[in-house]
Amino acid sequence: MAEPPLFSARIDRQLAGVHAFSAFVAATLVSTARRPFYANEILQQCYEVGVRTLPLATLTGLITGMVFTEQSRPSLASFGATSWLPSLVTLALVRSLAPLVTALVCAGKVGSSIGAELGSMKVTEQIEALTVSAVNPIKYLVVTRTIATTFMVPVLTAYFGFVAFLGAYFNVRSHEGTSWIAFVKNGFGSLDVLDVGSAVVRAVVFGFTIGIIACWSGVSATHGTQGVGRAANGAVVQSMLAIFVLEILIVQVISLVRSL
Amino acid sequence: MTEREVVVSIRGLEKSFGTNVVLRGVDLDLYRAENLVILGRSGTGKSVLIKILVGLIEPDAGTVVVLGQDVHALKRRELDALRVRLGFAFQHAALYDSMTVEENLGFPLRMNHPKMPEAEVRERIDDVLEAVGLPQTRHQMPSELSGGQRKRIGIARTLILRPEIMLYDEPTAGLDPSTCGEINDLILQVRERYRTSAIVITHDLTCARATGDRIGVLVEGQLLVVGTFDEVFANPDPRIQAFYDYNFIQGARA
Ligand SMILES: Nc1ncnc2c1ncn2[C@@H]1O[C@H](COP(=O)(O)OP(=O)(O)OP(=O)(O)O)[C@@H](O)[C@H]1O
């Protein structure tokens, strides 16, 4: 029979949700290490995540690089320091823009498609059909997609950084006439290992977060076709929120490491 | 009469979801090569009952013994080994949207027998497509199929692993009368061709009469009576008679 609520019905429900999500993450991590590995499905998902996001990442990257450079010029110019533009832009890209913007783009594009796909599989009993065919859906659907996002979001981040760097170069070249060699030297001169390392860590963390949250949102879909829309939407909103929270945490950790 | 082999034995099965009590002590035996129909109105827990049978849902109390094994005491690996001996035909077919009909049919085979030669996989796909009478749909996507065709392909996909027991969840729901008749025939043909035992869940009396050797009526979480069609509907219990009236189809009790 129904027990009285521990805190309140609403809080209890949220706690149960947190518990279920933790169990889901744990089950995913455990199954990642166990056979079978479904290599074909992982490759297929990497293709889906990578290739499908490429046009959007290219466009966003190019625009981010150009616009950020354009907008930063006046404030540097007031100090007569426009020669610092390449290094300012590179630092901004590596330290924050590339991982963050790529993650947000992926949360929108990849998160919604995973959420909708698994959501519709859930409400049409396709996930149960996998289970009764002796195929573990966590392994076949969730692990493969989470591996794909964890691997491909960093790749897309690097690609985004490169395209944005190019965009910045085009802008600087047309205004200051800087050569490619000088631009690269000035740009990379200000970077250190921690900058690059933390960008990689961010991208990996964001990739995993997008994959696992989108899958969770999909497999917890209920209530028919309406639920599918909600699952796609939930995947985007929740992974974006998680990315912002994680970004704040990672920034704190990095400044701690820097101060050592 | 000789003692018949029991392939599914359910005792004292209970299941609630929160305050919603669905099953209140179900007892049931399925014999080998028998088609057992479970009749019940929408929402009485018919789907829950057979989902418990394949371990998709955990019961609150009671035991389920399938092919000599206690389903809810099995480890995951043992449960998977048992599941491939059962065929579950879902209420809405549950075909994988992203795959063609052929890939849908091959999927359970490729997953469970990764080393099976491609020629044999193709042979088995041909066999089940022929069994359900839809060889021409081979390269189509599930979204291109009609409701009746989807159900047939769903049944074909469960047949591909040569199950010993078939579980049909509302095989005729939402279909027009003549398609219903075809599905009923298919259920009987499947038994002839593959020697399966089956539980058929339905709220359609025509389907029940056409396919069932025995019929059980699920009312308020319990199986009220189990017997032949005529035995069941000779029972004066108003809840059974109400079911009969509600479902009345001319000539059903010819
Ligand atoms: N996973 C679940 N969580 C919570 N409640 C559930 C779940 N599955 C089923 N139920 C509830 O159990 C009851 C029986 O559902 P079930 O799907 O077994 O009905 P049914 O007899 O198959 O009906 P139908 O003919 O409509 O398919 C319903 O009230 C439903 O809301």
Ligand SMILES: [Mg+2]
């Ligand atoms: Mg049902």
